[in-house]
Amino acid sequence: MTTTERPNVVLIHWHDVGTHLGAYGHGDVASPAVDRLASEGLRFDQAFCTTPLCSPARGSLFTGRYPHTNGLMGLVNRGWEYAPGERTVPSLLSELGYRTALIGQQHESRDPYRLGFDEVHPWLAGPARCGPVSQRAVEWLEAAPGEPFFLTVGFFETHRPYPADGYPPVDPASVEVPPYLPDNEHTRADLAGFLGSIRVADAATGRVVDAVERAGLADSTLLLFTTDHGIAYPRAKGTLYDPGIRVAFVARPPRSWGVAPGAPDGLLSHVDVLPTLVELAGGPVPPSVQGQSFASVLRGEPGRRRTEVFAEKNYHDEYDPIRGIRTDRYAYIRTLEPGTPPRLSGDIERGPVRLGLGEEQLRPRPAEELYDLDDDPWQLCDLAGDPSYAEVKAGLAARLDAWMSETNDPVLAGRVAAPSGSLDEGPVPR
Missing domain, CATH: 3.40.720.10 (Alkaline Phosphatase, subunit A)
Known part of the structure; x- marks a missing residue:
């Protein structure tokens, strides 16, 4: 072959x-x-x-x-x-x-x-x-x-x-x-x-x-x-x-x-x-x-590779709109409903780890976050407010905006409605 x-x-x-x-x-x-x-x-x-x-x-x-x-x-x-x-x-x-x-x-x-x-x-x-x-x-x-x-x-x-x-x-x-x-x-x-x-x-x-x-x-x-x-x-x-x-x-x-x-x-x-x-x-x-x-x-051949990936969050247990861009070095995250605490999914809320979770983990989220992955691979130090990273943040924000526009992201028009019908956690094919 x-x-x-x-x-x-x-x-x-x-x-x-x-x-x-x-x-x-x-x-x-x-x-x-x-x-x-x-x-x-x-x-x-x-x-x-x-x-x-x-x-x-x-x-x-x-x-x-x-x-x-x-x-x-x-x-x-x-x-x-x-x-x-x-x-x-x-x-x-x-x-x-x-x-x-x-x-x-x-x-x-x-x-x-x-x-x-x-x-x-x-x-x-x-x-x-x-x-x-x-x-x-x-x-x-x-x-x-x-x-x-x-x-x-x-x-x-x-x-x-x-x-x-x-x-x-x-x-x-x-x-x-x-x-x-x-x-x-x-x-x-x-x-x-x-x-x-x-x-x-x-x-x-x-x-x-x-x-x-x-x-x-x-x-x-x-x-x-x-x-x-x-x-x-x-x-x-x-x-x-x-x-x-x-x-x-x-x-x-x-x-x-x-x-x-x-x-x-x-x-x-x-x-x-x-x-x-x-x-x-x-x-x-x-x-x-x-x-x-x-x-x-x-195939073991040279080829064009990505310079960025995009990610999003919309609905899990509740509406939580977030968008992000990740490059080799930086991660930029935009929370579209800032000021809210992290929304843990129900399975995490019900797990033992939740019993030992301090309030620091639940602090309100900012509108923008920026992380330099070379120095901070676990993304624990937010640099979005650091003036020395302003140009980096602006560039990533513009790339994210372009992706959202090119893909007709519905959040650009406002809150995305949940589908009509049941929103329970009933059985589903596994």
Whole structure:
């Protein structure tokens, strides 16, 4: 097989793990399967989702478009859906002769059969836990079709909660508390359960990767691993700081391509995945797609890379409009309803970490924030009011304004209305 031939694609995606994995420098995390995949392939260190919330983040991953353009601006179980006419990765690849299948987690529609897959194996009665999902994926791969295929394998993990009977916690004393969280017994106990969830999900990931090997598909299959957004902790999930929008993204090209393992330079956004897969499949990228292909990188060739990524937040438990731009060095964040405290999602509010959260974490937010990532990678020192950074802030603000205008961001016209109908947290296909 050569790089001009069309690869199979297996996309494994988790919930709420960000880059909290051994391959991304977290020494307290046991994730040998993902770490091995990263060592054998390409580990993208500057990959980002478009929003730190489940449904809209996944919507961008599968449409190559931002939440405010594809219509999925909030959670499916709160009434949001794709806008009419939206195209997805599986629908486009199906038209190009791929067999497409969904196994496990999805959170882009109340009706998974609307998503464009040829086969749907959803979990309608409860969360798509990684154990049974990985087993079904293994069985599917053992009988993989002869034509090129696109298989998505979605795990509920590492979404909260982390019950000890399903995810044996690690020793809280062994946990490395990120600098943006308070180090206390509540945080450590919470992180101990989270790390237990990672261990279980990682083992299931390894079973899927091993099935690709046993089925003799490694030479012809592109393996992708990612997550929807950052970890479910304060200053992460639900925020536009790096712990909220930076994600693991690992790609192992088909072995027959002979691409050397490594960590490619440059920024990457989840909106770039669709155009990349369509290009690799030999099809035209729809003009409505807002991402840019990185297929050349997967082939081991030089290619144009991003200089910036954009992110947004609209609806989770409540309306919370935020926009942001991230470059190699700077992060600029604009809160469109300033003066309000950070709005923690319900799962974080109900978690143990909330018990140890000081009031400093809930101080009112300014209209603008600016961070120099060279000196402040955890984004703890806001430079928006520093005169020496005024020119940098103005330049980033102008670039953000241009993006909002070019993409017809509805917040430019005022508050975005929630969809009519139910806004409860009722069951949704997982």
